[in-house]
Amino acid sequence: MTTKTVVAVLFGGRSSEHAISCVTARGVLSAIDASRFGVIPIGITREGAFTLSTADVSTYELDAANLPEVADNGSRIVWPDKAGSRELRVRDVETGMMRSLGNIDVVFPILHGPFGEDGTIQGMFELCDLPYVGAGVLASSLGMDKHFAKTVLQQAGIAVAPWQTVTALDWQARRSAVVADIEQMPLPVFVKPSRAGSSVGVSKVSQWSEFAAAMDLAFAEDDRVLVENAIVGREVECAVLQGRPGEATRASVAGEIVITGREFYDFEAKYLGAAGIDLVCPADLTAAELAELQALSIRAFEALGAAGLARVDFFLTETGFVLNEINTMPGFTPISMFPRCWQETGLGYSDLITELIEVALAHRG
Numbered sequence: 001m002t003t004k005t006v007v008a009v010l011f012g013g014r015s016s017e018h019a020i021s022c023v024t025a026r027g028v029l030s031a032i033d034a035s036r037f038g039v040i041p042i043g044i045t046r047e048g049a050f051t052l053s054t055a056d057v058s059t060y061e062l063d064a065a066n067l068p069e070v071a072d073n074g075s076r077i078v079w080p081d082k083a084g085s086r087e088l089r090v091r092d093v094e095t096g097m098m099r100s101l102g103n104i105d106v107v108f109p110i111l112h113g114p115f116g117e118d119g120t121i122q123g124m125f126e127l128c129d130l131p132y133v134g135a136g137v138l139a140s141s142l143g144m145d146k147h148f149a150k151t152v153l154q155q156a157g158i159a160v161a162p163w164q165t166v167t168a169l170d171w172q173a174r175r176s177a178v179v180a181d182i183e184q185m186p187l188p189v190f191v192k193p194s195r196a197g198s199s200v201g202v203s204k205v206s207q208w209s210e211f212a213a214a215m216d217l218a219f220a221e222d223d224r225v226l227v228e229n230a231i232v233g234r235e236v237e238c239a240v241l242q243g244r245p246g247e248a249t250r251a252s253v254a255g256e257i258v259i260t261g262r263e264f265y266d267f268e269a270k271y272l273g274a275a276g277i278d279l280v281c282p283a284d285l286t287a288a289e290l291a292e293l294q295a296l297s298i299r300a301f302e303a304l305g306a307a308g309l310a311r312v313d314f315f316l317t318e319t320g321f322v323l324n325e326i327n328t329m330p331g332f333t334p335i336s337m338f339p340r341c342w343q344e345t346g347l348g349y350s351d352l353i354t355e356l357i358e359v360a361l362a363h364r365g
Helices: 018-031 120-128 137-144 146-155 168-173 175-182 208-219 267-271 287-303 337-345 349-364
Strands: 005-012 037-044 050-052 075-078 087-092 098-103 106-109 163-167 189-193 203-205 224-229 234-241 250-259 277-280 309-317 320-327
Touching: 005 018, 005 349, 018 037, 018 349, 106 120, 106 349, 120 137, 137 146, 146 163, 146 224, 146 287, 146 320, 163 168, 163 175, 168 175, 168 208, 168 224, 175 208, 189 208, 203 208, 208 224, 234 287, 234 337, 234 349, 250 287, 250 337, 287 309, 287 320, 309 337, 337 349
Parallel strands: 005 037, 005 106
Antiparallel strands: 037 050, 050 075, 075 087, 087 098, 163 224, 189 203, 189 224, 234 250, 234 309, 250 277, 309 320
16 A cells, blocks of 8 residues: 655644635645645644644635634644654643644645745744745745845846835834835835735825825735835736756746736735636737746746745736746635646646645655
């Protein structure tokens, strides 16, 4: 009998993207190849408790009126107590009783936002010497932080939207000077938390009278905020996969976000089915445009030192491609753009999950 690879799948977490992670878990746990992988599902509550969950995540549907979340069921995951051990245990909070869950081979952290996508959980895996899917500590941290990601990518010769970064201290201590400086930028501008995803806390400012409220919304998510020039162009995205040792990084066909009735691709449009957005995949690009997009996506992936996977978002303008963001743990529901791009490239959702696990084990196992 073939021994299955044991995968600890993490989802939920402390960030504002908790619900999106739960929905992603629903997709991954439903599609993972059960003939090859044994799964230990670990839900992280909004308070940060690691709980032993159930593989039955049928209730994790994305409903605007009732966003899914990990409930605290009184169990606590106990991670390996030394490097070299792969044993997971679970403790009952009420009784204190502990039992072993056996050894795991790899962790698949399908977590979005702070404390999951920003290098913090990756640092814990490194301390425990546990193989895991996705980018390492530095690349995760860079990819999560829009200011530093843009700084690195610009240094790598990749065009990014012009921006200014404002700290919470600056906003409190010298607001008038900040506003005067920002108002030199042409309208419209986008105001974004530096470290948040899924368009949480993002506003499009078309009149300067809207600026202060947009800054307050963004500062509710992070203590550093970006103000970016709005870029006019088609919104196109490319999915990237790391190869096995000795193999090249690969890029998918492109997807396009066509906005017809909204200001921008916001949270409601991404996840709650709001009207005014069409996702087109594959995007209608020339062979030369697609080749350039794929090359730029791989260059961005490698500039950050990423691993495993990423989705790279661009604007195709009259003068060429301008990088918007790179996501080191992109949305991974079955209908998300990352798996959809790979499906159109010839790699289905279940096979994509298998590929990510095998690549992680090949590099870190």
